Amino acid sequence: MDKEEQLITNFRDLFDKMVWINKYKMEDRLKECTPSEVHCIESIEKNADSNVRELAKSLYMTRGAISKLTKKLMAKKLIESYQKPENKKEIYFKLTPQGKEIFKIHEDLHKEFRERDKVVFEQITDEQFDSMLYFVEKYNSHLDAEIKKQGLTIN
Amino acid sequence: MDKEEQLITNFRDLFDKMVWINKYKMEDRLKECTPSEVHCIESIEKNADSNVRELAKSLYMTRGAISKLTKKLMAKKLIESYQKPENKKEIYFKLTPQGKEIFKIHEDLHKEFRERDKVVFEQITDEQFDSMLYFVEKYNSHLDAEIKKQGLTIN
DNA sequence: TTTATTTTGTTGACTAGGAAACAAAATAAT
DNA sequence: ATTATTTTGTTTCCTAGTCAACAAAATAAA
Numbered sequence: 512m513d514k515e516e517q518l519i520t521n522f523r524d525l526f527d528k529m530v531w532i533n534k535y536k537m538e539d540r541l542k543e544c545t546p547s548e549v550h551c552i553e554s555i556e557k558n559a560d561s562n563v564r565e566l567a568k569s570l571y572m573t574r575g576a577i578s579k580l581t582k583k584l585m586a587k588k589l590i591e592s593y594q595k596p597e598n599k600k601e602i603y604f605k606l607t608p609q610g611k612e613i614f615k616i617h618e619d620l621h622k623e624f625r626e627r628d629k630v631v632f633e634q635i636t637d638e639q640f641d642s643m644l645y646f647v648e649k650y651n652s653h654l655d656a657e658i659k660k661q662g663l664t665i666n
Numbered sequence: 667m668d669k670e671e672q673l674i675t676n677f678r679d680l681f682d683k684m685v686w687i688n689k690y691k692m693e694d695r696l697k698e699c700t701p702s703e704v705h706c707i708e709s710i711e712k713n714a715d716s717n718v719r720e721l722a723k724s725l726y727m728t729r730g731a732i733s734k735l736t737k738k739l740m741a742k743k744l745i746e747s748y749q750k751p752e753n754k755k756e757i758y759f760k761l762t763p764q765g766k767e768i769f770k771i772h773e774d775l776h777k778e779f780r781e782r783d784k785v786v787f788e789q790i791t792d793e794q795f796d797s798m799l800y801f802v803e804k805y806n807s808h809l810d811a812e813i814k815k816q817g818l819t820i821n
Numbered sequence: 822t823t824t825a826t827t828t829t830g831t832t833g834a835c836t837a838g839g840a841a842a843c844a845a846a847a848t849a850a851t
Numbered sequence: 852a853t854t855a856t857t858t859t860g861t862t863t864c865c866t867a868g869t870c871a872a873c874a875a876a877a878t879a880a881a
Contacts, residue, residue, distance in 0.1 A: 514795065515780055515787055521802040526681050527726045528809050532816070547867075563830055571682045576868045578831055600829055600876045625670055627812065631805045632670055639797045640669065642790065646798065647676040650786045654683050657782065661687070702837080718860055731838050733861055755846045755859055 533624055540620055541613060543587065547572075549617050551580050555590060555604050556614050562601045589613060688779055695775055696768060698742065702727075704772050706735050710745060710759050711769050717756045744768060 534546060541549055547570075554569050555561050561569070566577045581604060584590045589610035592602050606614060632640070689701060696704055702725070709724050710716050716724070721732045736759060739745040744765035747757050761769060787795070 514799065516776065518795070518799055518802065521799070521806060522677070523681065525802055525806050525809070526678065528806065528813075531726050532809055532813055535816075545867080564828085571686050573869060574830065575832080575870075579868080582831095598877080602830070621671065628805070628808065631801070631808045634804060635797065635801055639794075639801070640673070642794045643798055643801065644669065644673055644676070646786070646790055646794070647673065647680055649789060650783070651676060651680050651683065653783060653786045654680070654687055658683075658687055661690075700837080719858085728839055729860065730840080730862080734838080737861095753847080757860070 533620075536620060536623070537617075541616055544589075544613060547580065548584055548589075549613065551577070551584060552589060552606060552610055552613050553617060556606055556611070560603050562603050564601075566604070584610070688775075691775060691778070692772075696771055699744075699768060702735065703739055703744075704768065706732070706739060707744060707761060707765055707768050708772060711761055711766070715758050717758050719756075721759070739765070 537546055537549065544552070550570060551566065554566055558565065558569065563574050563577045563581065566572075566581070567574045570577070572580075581590065581592070584604075585592065587609075588607055590604045591607055592604050594602060692701060692704065699707070705725060706721065709721055713720065713724065718729050718732045718736065721727075721736070722729045725732070727735075736745065736747070739759075740747065742764075743762055745759045746762055747759050749757060
């Protein structure tokens, strides 16, 4: 296995591991929500005017899944939907006060995780940090271009 | 959002995106297998003497899921199980010749993906590359220690 | 304007995977 | 040696998410 593959493989493993280890605390602290519900709440709060399609795109899920997920979140009164006067088809979502509480708890948890992992970040220099950020951004935009080139869309 | 969070968020997005974009080609080229079946085949080939428990650990799945997955792969004659004479409980797996073909196709696909993403890697120096590798390894072992500390196990 | 096409969200059938209860084998304790 | 505990794999029930067909609205084409 060459170095590039090593890097990607190790990153994949790192992320799987991170999701897995964080899952426990998440579920303990946010009993009323599944991880993907929390993820959805996060996305709604961070991106203004998210509709089903936008959420599907940002969560890499199908519209069908988002449709069901948002229904559940509405039943739990964590989000609410609204429409724009000029469009009777698109459905947008925003958090209710209870939803914002969940969002807050989630944010706090992330702070905890960052605190837990602080030592790792302390070991690298600012330059290394910035070059990683640069790399990820480059890679992201490369894949965005590739997605466009291949004409891939959600559904 | 501070820089550390930015990095993690961007990496998460990058990986979601990568999985998603690669999925199409995978499914096109490997019609007879789902992504997780391929992932399982990959793990069996790369780690000698994998049993249900080992596979669960390396794929971050439950033993139940692996039990079902390996049954499917056996029905498709892509893997076969064996036991060791001294142990009548543990079940190990290895690839059949057909399974190795799948593995090979998967490897080739990864070469293609690497080729596709070559430009991104060309833009970074060897030092940057090595420091990223170092970072990921540090992060991985940090989480391993954390997992141990918290006493987390598969199931 | 009228008609055709595309976009957007929803629904139902289906599948993958998790949780928990379980049986069998292995290991530890006595 | 016998009994208790732990490990390993399996099975059943259940939920989350995909896929594909669909309806309604919006947009494009005529």
